[in-house]
Structures are given as structure tokens and as C-alpha cells.
Amino acid sequence: MNSSRSKAFCRTVRGSVAALALAGLAVGTGASSAWAADGAPLSYVALGDSMASGPLIPDITGPVACGRSTHNYAHELAASTGASLRDVTCSGAASKHMTEKQSLSLLDIPMGSVPPQFDALRADTDLVTLTIGGNDTGLVGIAQNCTTLDPNATPCKERYNEGGVDQVGQRIAEFAPRMAAVLDGIHQRSPQARVIVTGYGLYIKPGGCWPLQPVLPVDADFLQGSVDRMNAVIAEQSAAHGAEYIDLATPSKGHDSCRAPSDRWLEGYVPTAAAAPLHPNRQGEENYARIIGAHLQGS
Template identity: 65%
Template structure:
């Protein structure tokens, strides 16, 4: 049974997230003169004289890759895609000739091949084209982060919030009857991700495909009440993310892609850390970023780690 503390906090944080998200994104767009409708593919290219010859980089994925509420926005407003997300930083590091960033907040595996219905604070905001539209036979590099929304992990994390230290752990609800519902949701991502990876290979047969995992969100035992989730639930949620990363690693190996672990290098940079040290924001962000998402420092470090995997150095 939900305590009044949990219920009130959930409502407050959700309201703040919706309001802050819509207001901040709209404000940034107006301040920078961004024209979201004119950049559905968010394509940018470096100078042909200085760019890596023939390198065509396409970034696919969800909000972990798109960087919601990190300045500055680009592309469809409701995709909450930042020019300081890890794909943009990686493209700069690689000095690619052509760069297409079609990452979009809220995306799941079906949005790779189908239009994604967009909304801001529950208000319809058009749709984004299938992300696979950005792929082509000449694509040389693809990065992908997807699966968290298929498993519903953010919603599960929100349901575990509480300021009541005597509250019943949400883990008990999700493992009632000896069945781990969250583990089942995560495992169900495997065939969907397999299909996505096969689809990428079909559309971009010569591309190097890199699957970037999800980072470390909260340290072992949590840090209640700084992050309002009980210690046992913090560990349960971390185990779910670890399980998803395991699915991503396994499917990558089975379908000709490379997996980059971002969780292990994130130790000491989770949402429990002080501003400036953390790469992931908590339930109430202390830096420009969406709740339970990477901040700009996190996106920069993810790009650094992916770049090191690709051989660009750290």
C-alpha cells in the first residue's frame, strides 16, 4: 500500500518534471532561435577539407542518448535532443564527414521502424520519423542505446520513490509470488533488440555498430533521503539496469555489434554524488538535465568512453 509520503512525492516530481521539461525546452528553443520542425534528422556535417574521409555516423536511441534538458536543443522539440549529447560529442571527437543524430526521448525498439508519437507534458506534439530512415548503405558507424523504455524502467523507478523510511519496499510488489516482474520485462527486450540489430545490419551493411549501455544510476545501498528510494529498492533498481546491460551485451555479441560498458566506469559518478561529480541526475536534478538521466558531464564522459573503445584515445 502506498504511503501518503510516496504518493505526494510522486505527484510533485512528475508535475515538476513535466512543467520543467516543457518550459525549459521551449525557452531554450526560443532563446537560441532553434527551428525544431526544420531539423527532423538533425543532420550536421563538418568541413569536407578537415573531416575524416567518408565517415558517415548515425546515432540512434532513446533519452539516454538524446540528452533531454541539456542545452542546447536541436531537432523536434519533443525529442529533447541536445547538441551536447554523447552522439554530438562523439561526432566532434571523430571529426566525421556526415553526422545524423535521430535519438529521441521516449523512443523504444518499435520506433526504429515506425513513426514515434511525440508529446510534451502529455500534450501531442507531432511525430518523429522512424529512426532507421537515417541509415544508408554508406553509413560507416552506428551508435545505439535502446531498451530502457521497452522495459519501463523509468516508470518503475518513479514508483519506488518514498520519503517514508517505514514504507514497504517496492521490490516486494514487483517480486510478489516469487516472480520478478521487472526481470521479466527486461528479458523481453532481448528479441526486440535482436531484431533492431539485424535491421541495422540490413540497412547499413558496412557500418561498425556500437551499442552503448546504460550508466550507473545509484550506488549500492542508495543514499536515502538524498535520493528518495529505500536502500533495498536502490539495489533492486540497479540490478534491473545491470540485467538490461547484460541483455544488450549478449545480443550485441550475437548480432555482430560491439557493446560498450558505461556502468562500470560510472562508479563514483552516480546520482548520490555531489553536483560536479555525478554524471546522472537524481529524482530532482541539480544540473540542467531530466530527472534520472545523464547531465552534460555524463554525456561528455560517455562520448569519451565510446571514443576510447573506437580507438580515438581518452
């Protein structure tokens, strides 16, 4: 996810062949390998932002500024199934970076650029996973703006509703057609592919846990509520544009940033594991892969 503040922290079956190949897809002990009908490994492309790339989770692969981990959910899923993976996920990616190159920076130092993520798609791609939206809506930057150690501070929610205008709601509404265009673009380039779209997880429990995570209770609900609203838009657009949506917030219950470090799938403002603030840790990425694999196996 991006924004000037978040850079400092990171510094996100349509064809019969795919349907047959994925029928036995599984994740975990004893998982079956994923093979296409011609006997080749399943061709899998992972698209998305830092939620999918896994910044600061060892080990890094690809451009350093993309924060792409060898233990993000795409790599975990591919390792468990034998799929042939092309992972082009990248921290800071927004919907526009599916068709435009993305300029990279680390600690505000320019680090070149990466090609449009759609360049990885092929006509014979069997499986695509996608996680996108957090940077379009700017939710990480909003979360940073909401921190306070003053229990009597004015809730930051009010800043984003000045004059009765729901600024976050506007951003989420504006994202909907962009999401639709991304999904249509995937189908155009990879008409055989089964397209799996994930939502974002449960970052903070209802009411929060101030001061462990330094946001007021009302703002904790505002922030997670905004994530939930974005997830709803992602789900709606997925259903309308031939993709399968996977909810990651519900299974994340009990694993948010308020929990003990050993139970967390998502880190808070000060990570307790090797992960970027307000992003999944390795345990989170592994569980996301498990959830995606279970969906593929059961459908």
C-alpha cells in the same frame, strides 16, 4: 525513456572501409578527424532514446519533444572527430520506433511525430551508435514508483515480485528478441557500418543514499540491479548480432546520483544541473563520448 510519469520529467567493424576509417578515431584534445576511405567525412548515425538524446541539456536541436541536445554523446563524438552526424535519437523511443514512427508529446500535449529512426540509415553509413531498452522495460516508470520519504515503508521491490513473479525480469527477457531484431535491422540497412551499442550507466550506488535520493536501500539495489540485468541482455544480444557493446556502468562508479553535483554524470530525482531527472547531464554525455571514442581508437 517513457511512461506517463517520465513524460513529465523529460517533458535514450563489419566492413573494411569502416574499419580503416575508424582506426584513428579519438576523442579529446588533439583528436584526429574521422574520414572514410574516399576522403569524405565518416558517415555517422546516432540512434536511441533519451539516455542518448540528452533531454534538457542546452542546446536543443530537432523536435523539442525529442529532447535532443547539441551536447549529447553523439554530438560530442562527432564534434571531436569531424564525422558527419545524423542524430535521430529521441526521448521516449523504444525498440519499435526504429521501424515505426514515434508520436511525441510534451507535458501531455501532442507534438506531432518523427519518422522511424532507421530512415536515417544508408547503405554507405560507416558508424552507428545505439542506446535502447529503457523504455521497452519501463525502468524510469518503475523508479518513479519506488520513491518514498518514509524509512519504514514497504520496499517497492515487493510490488514487482507479487506472487513470486519477477515482473521486471519478464520485461527484460521479452526485450531480448526485440534488441536482436534491431541489430539485425541495422546490419541489413547499413552492411558496412560498425555498430556500437552502449549500456546504461550507474544511476545509484549500492545501498543508495536515502533521503538524498528518496528510495530505500533495498530498492536502490533493486533498481540498479534491474539496470544491470538489462545491460547484460544488451551485451549478450550485441555479441550475438555483430555489434560491439560498451559498458557505461563501470566507468560511472563514483559519478552516480548520490555524489556531489560536480561529480555526477547522472542526475537523481531532483536534478542539480540542466538535465532531465534520472538522466545523464552534460558531464555524463561528454564522458560517454570520451569512453566510446577510446573504444573506437583502441579496437
